[in-house]
Amino acid sequence: MVTTNRYFRAFVLTLGYGFLYVPIACLMLFSFNDSAMMTSWTGFSFRWYRELFNDQALLSAAGLSLQIAALTATAAVALGTWAAYVLVRMGRFRGSGLYVGMLCAPLAMPEVVLGISLLLMFVELGGLIGWPAGNGMFTIWVGHVTLCIAYVAVVVQARIRDLDRSLEEAALDLGATPLKVFFVITLPMIAPALMASWLLAFTLSLDDVVIASFLSGPGYTTLPLEVFSRVRLGLKPEINALATLFIVVVGLCVIAASKVQWRKEET
Amino acid sequence: MRKLFVYDRPTLLRKLAIVPPFIWLALFLLVPFLLVFKISLADLRFGIPPYTPLTTLDNETLTLGIHLSSYKLLFTDSLYIATYISSAKMALVTTLCCALIGYPMAYYIARANAKARHLMLLAVILPFWTSLLLRVYAWVGILRNDGLLNNALMALGLIDAPLEIYRTDMAVYIGLVYAYLPFFILPLYASLVKLDNRLLEAAYDLGARPWQAFWQVTLPMSLPGVMAGSLLVFIPTVGEYVIPEMLGGADTLMMGRLMWTEFFNNTDWPMAAAVTCVMVLILIVPLALLQYNQASQYEPEKRRGNH
Numbered sequence: 248m249v250t251t252n253r254y255f256r257a258f259v260l261t262l263g264y265g266f267l268y269v270p271i272a273c274l275m276l277f278s279f280n281d282s283a284m285m286t287s288w289t290g291f292s293f294r295w296y297r298e299l300f301n302d303q304a305l306l307s308a309a310g311l312s313l314q315i316a317a318l319t320a321t322a323a324v325a326l327g328t329w330a331a332y333v334l335v336r337m338g339r340f341r342g343s344g345l346y347v348g349m350l351c352a353p354l355a356m357p358e359v360v361l362g363i364s365l366l367l368m369f370v371e372l373g374g375l376i377g378w379p380a381g382n383g384m385f386t387i388w389v390g391h392v393t394l395c396i397a398y399v400a401v402v403v404q405a406r407i408r409d410l411d412r413s414l415e416e417a418a419l420d421l422g423a424t425p426l427k428v429f430f431v432i433t434l435p436m437i438a439p440a441l442m443a444s445w446l447l448a449f450t451l452s453l454d455d456v457v458i459a460s461f462l463s464g465p466g467y468t469t470l471p472l473e474v475f476s477r478v479r480l481g482l483k484p485e486i487n488a489l490a491t492l493f494i495v496v497v498g499l500c501v502i503a504a505s506k507v508q509w510r511k512e513e514t
Numbered sequence: 515m516r517k518l519f520v521y522d523r524p525t526l527l528r529k530l531a532i533v534p535p536f537i538w539l540a541l542f543l544l545v546p547f548l549l550v551f552k553i554s555l556a557d558l559r560f561g562i563p564p565y566t567p568l569t570t571l572d573n574e575t576l577t578l579g580i581h582l583s584s585y586k587l588l589f590t591d592s593l594y595i596a597t598y599i600s601s602a603k604m605a606l607v608t609t610l611c612c613a614l615i616g617y618p619m620a621y622y623i624a625r626a627n628a629k630a631r632h633l634m635l636l637a638v639i640l641p642f643w644t645s646l647l648l649r650v651y652a653w654v655g656i657l658r659n660d661g662l663l664n665n666a667l668m669a670l671g672l673i674d675a676p677l678e679i680y681r682t683d684m685a686v687y688i689g690l691v692y693a694y695l696p697f698f699i700l701p702l703y704a705s706l707v708k709l710d711n712r713l714l715e716a717a718y719d720l721g722a723r724p725w726q727a728f729w730q731v732t733l734p735m736s737l738p739g740v741m742a743g744s745l746l747v748f749i750p751t752v753g754e755y756v757i758p759e760m761l762g763g764a765d766t767l768m769m770g771r772l773m774w775t776e777f778f779n780n781t782d783w784p785m786a787a788a789v790t791c792v793m794v795l796i797l798i799v800p801l802a803l804l805q806y807n808q809a810s811q812y813e814p815e816k817r818r819g820n821h
Contacts, residue, residue: 259618260634266615266692267641270652273662277655287665330535337528344805346532349539351808355746355801357753359770363777363790364546367553370563393542396535425527447643454645456756460778471647478651479760482658490648497644505636 271494278487295488302485305473312453312470315384319391320448324441326392327399327448332429334400335407353397362461365390369462382464390458395448402447406440407433439508446504450497547794554787557581565784584788593767594789598796600767604683605751608690609698612747613740615691616698620739621732623699624706635703642696650689650760657685657761685761686768690751697750698743705739706732738807745804749797769793 281292299305330350334343353361369379369386379385410433418428434441456471463472477483556565556579570577588594623634641649656662657680664676679685709732717727755770762768769789777786794801 255618256622259615260622263615263619263695264637267638267695270649270656270692271641271644273656274648274652284660326535326538329531330539333532333535337532340529340532342536346536346539347808348805349543350535351805352543352801354808355749355804356797357750357755357770357793359753359755359773360547360550360790360794361543363773363786364550365542367549367783367787368542368546371549374563389542393538396538450643450645454647456647471645474647474651475756478647478654482655486648486651487655490645490651493648494644498640501636501640501643505632509632 274487275491275494278484278491280484283484284482295484296492298485299488299492304468305470305485305489308468308470308473311384311467315387315391315469316449316452318388319395319452320445322388322392323395323399323448324445327396327444328403328437328441330396331400331404331407332433335404350397350400353394354401358394358455358457359461361390361394362458365393365458366461382462383467386462386464387459387467387469390462391448391452391455394455394458395451398447398451399444402444403437403440406437410436443504446500550787550790553784554584554791555580555582556784556787557583558782558784563783564781581784584785587785588788588792594772597767597769597772598792601752601769602796604686604690604768605748607687608694608751609744609748611687611691612695612698613744616695616702616743617740620699620702620706624703624709631707638696638699638703646693647756650693650757653685653689653692653761654680657688680761681763683762683766686758686766689757689761690754693757694747694751697746701742701746702736702739705736705742709735741803742807745800745807749800749804752797753793769796 277288278295279291279293280288281294282289330346334347334350365386366382369382373379373381414436415428415432418432419425423431454471455469456475459469459472460475463469474486474489478486552568553565556568558564559566566579566581568579570579619638623631623638626634654661658664659676659678659680661680663679664673667673668676679688713731713735714727717731722730752768753770753773754768755774758766758768758771759774762771769792773786773789773793776782776789
């Protein structure tokens with residue numbers, strides 16, 4: 248039988264997960280610290296949470312970011328699912344190499360490349376046809392959708408590949424049109440993957456600093472831009488409070504989603 | 515015959531179905547990048563936009579204005595050259611560190627029983643879902659001279675003076691490995707978990723020692739995962755901006771940061787575009803490898819044999 252070294256295993260996993268989680272734990276702990284310094288513990292307090300909820304700049308930035316994230320996720324899921332379906336089901340066609348390349352590029356491509364190239368295009372386009380008139384929500388949305396399509400396609404194509412095709416084939420045999428088969432049979436079967444990729448696109452958009460820096464315009468400060476402009480020069484305890492809330496909400500969502508997923512797999 | 519018609523012969527409708535995502539990607543990914551290349555050949559000027567046009571029509575004379583000044587500077591100035599080398603070095607070291615920490619982790623996650631595996635995998639994915647910016651920010655409080663790490667080490671009496679980590683390359687390495695570790699573990703896990711246990715048992719039955727079985731069976735079989743993970747760490751790291759900006763010192767040279775400075779601080783758009791082109795040039799081989807790796811995953815499913 249295959250055996251593993253127990254001590255080495257414990258060492259590796261403790262070190263690895265410690266590395267991933269200790270910084271998050273410190274951040275959360277010190278969001279309840281009374282002192283403005285993140286260096287010594289002076290007492291338990293909700294002070295920074297109170298300041299956070301009175302911080303108009305952060306709150307309006309959060310509002311804008313949530314809107315952009317929701318719009319981004321919706322568009323990216325539609326386009327990414329479409330692209331994934333084409334790739335898995337239509338096989339090779341002329342230009343499919345370019346297609347896969349363009350689809351996967353944003354997955355790894357440094358975000359600065361995506362940001363500057365889109366900005367330069369919008370500037371040229373603005374000079375050429377006068378549209379878009381200025382940078383703002385629309386331009387950030389385009390950048391985020393372009394980034395997120397790749398992630399959506401990766402998640403969704405894995406699910407489409409695993410599908411049992413006999414249901415779709417049965418529907419086709421019974422005379423349903425391919426379009427109807429897609430909406431009535433395929434779509435419900437890949438719905439969990441769509442949900443997961445929607446959330447993934449949502450969080451990616453909510454977290455992006457780099458693309459938004461290039462594509463944002465005056466009056467359109469997203470939450471990460473606001474946070475980044477505050478923390479690039481040092482520690483800001485109200486950001487600790489924000490991070491704690493963010494991590495708790497996201498963590499609970501991910502755990503809940505995976506619970507649902509496992510229960511499905513078990514039955 | 516109907517199935518054959520639907521699945522195997524491209525109809526006009528099927529061809530049209532390919533188009534919409536293609537248009538989006540071409541319009542917002544391919545065309546913008548070609549524009550970056552165009553602008554990298556322009557010269558700086560005052561005005562809007564702050565660069566010279568590629569072609570000018572004057573007195574029925576079409577002039578093509580290609581300026582190579584940005585590239586000349588990029589390939590001769592020692593600071594720029596030092597930046598490429600430094601970026602590549604940092605990305606390489608980060609990838610190696612991710613491999614050293616990530617391989618054993620992915621290995622033990624893949625070998626755990628089903629329930630533990632779900633939990634351990636979730637624990638790797640969870641940080642990926644939470645904000646990178648905020649997690650990198652967490653390191654600022656830990657690594658500063660008066661930060662938690664130095665306080666803890668001094669309280670334990672291990673050091674007398676604080677370690678200078680914050681605002682050095684060391685802090686950038688820590689931040690990069692921390693941020694990109696899940697990107698290495700996940701694809702590697704996917705290829706390790708598919709590994710057929712019977713192969714290992716066969717190796718043991720034939721008298722292989724554990725390290726021999728690992729070296730000759732597990733490692734070669736997991737190489738596609740290692741490859742995918744390494745590329746997903748290496749490529750974005752070369753252009754990383756946020757982490758060196760928040761944790762690095764003024765002398766931490768990275769291409770993403772250089773491009774940012776040229777664009778936002780010096781408003782030298784042609785130069786920023788040229789730096790971007792050089793960055794993509796450096797990344798073209800890793801990107802092609804990644805595409806090859808991904809394309810083999812995207813390979814259309816094998817037709818079932820029953821029709």
